[in-house]
Amino acid sequence: MIRVKFSLVAVAIVSLLGSIAAQSAIAADEVNLYSARKEKLIKPLLDQFTNETGIKVNLVTGKADALLKRLQMEGKNSPADLLITTDAGRLYRAKAAGVTQGFKSTLLESEIPASFRDPEGHWYGLTLRSRPILYVKGKVNPAELSTYEALADPKWKHRICIRSSSNIYNQSLIASMILSSDVATTEKWATAFVKNFARPPKGGDRDQIKAAAAGQCDIAIANTYYLAGMLTSKDAGQRAAAEKMAVFWPNQNSRGAHVNVSGIALTKAAKNRANAIKLAEYLIGEDAQRWYAEKNGEYPVRAGVAQSGVLKSWGKFKMDSLNLSKLGELNPEAVKLMDRARWK
Ligand code: FE
16 A cells, blocks of 8 residues: 555656656747837737747846846846847947847848848847828818928928937937938928927827827827827827827828838847747747737738738828938937937
């Protein structure tokens, strides 16, 4: 009787050891991700990746600038294999800081247009974010609108809301304008544009939309995912504000509306290189693209992925096809220019 009990215990111990061994084998198959995107915008996708591949994803989320600083401080001892952050200007900064490395992927190169990835493979765009002109319905006739450049016209005096020049989205927009013309032309434009501000810049993109809806200005410059987020918000006030606004796609007869990316980079310190590339490739898959872009009201970077209701309602538009890596190069020039134009 005792012997039977003992052998049962032995079997139990052996099977327990077996499952621990199996688990640690899976745990060794992992990848470490630093993400400047909120957990809810990416975690479900990472869990699905783990389910399909058995590769565990250790996620660290934080503010973009703090994560970059952390990567720099950790140097080659950094546990991070991948960095996800928003704006080509920030991805460029990570590359310039020496915390990323170039890698090749036939899949990423074939699915992501060349303008939305680093020429040396230091980062690849995952979603697209547009920054068009938003106007208050009934107060602005869309026939009066045309380009970003035309917003410097005195007829818009005290009618425009936009956030401060310290914001990277605006810096990248100005960098794209420098690239399409030159510094002198853009500076002249910015000086006139600032005179059309309805108030000194304050708050984020959502605050510009709210100010316009509240009657403080007729035009707001903001990324569309903020408008999408407000339209689907649980907060009735936000929904009401967003419903007063319409989207105008500028520069459609020339270079196209300004777009930017959220993107992924392989860190220089990456120890799980193969798994990291596998995850980057997973995120460009059709299902992942649909979920990842829609979750934040952005546009998939991969062609041919269906769009959600809100995005569809704003229609198709021509995107500026300049190589976004140039925006980072021109960032210091853009910042100085906005300063000279007295854009606070
Ligand atoms: Fe944002």
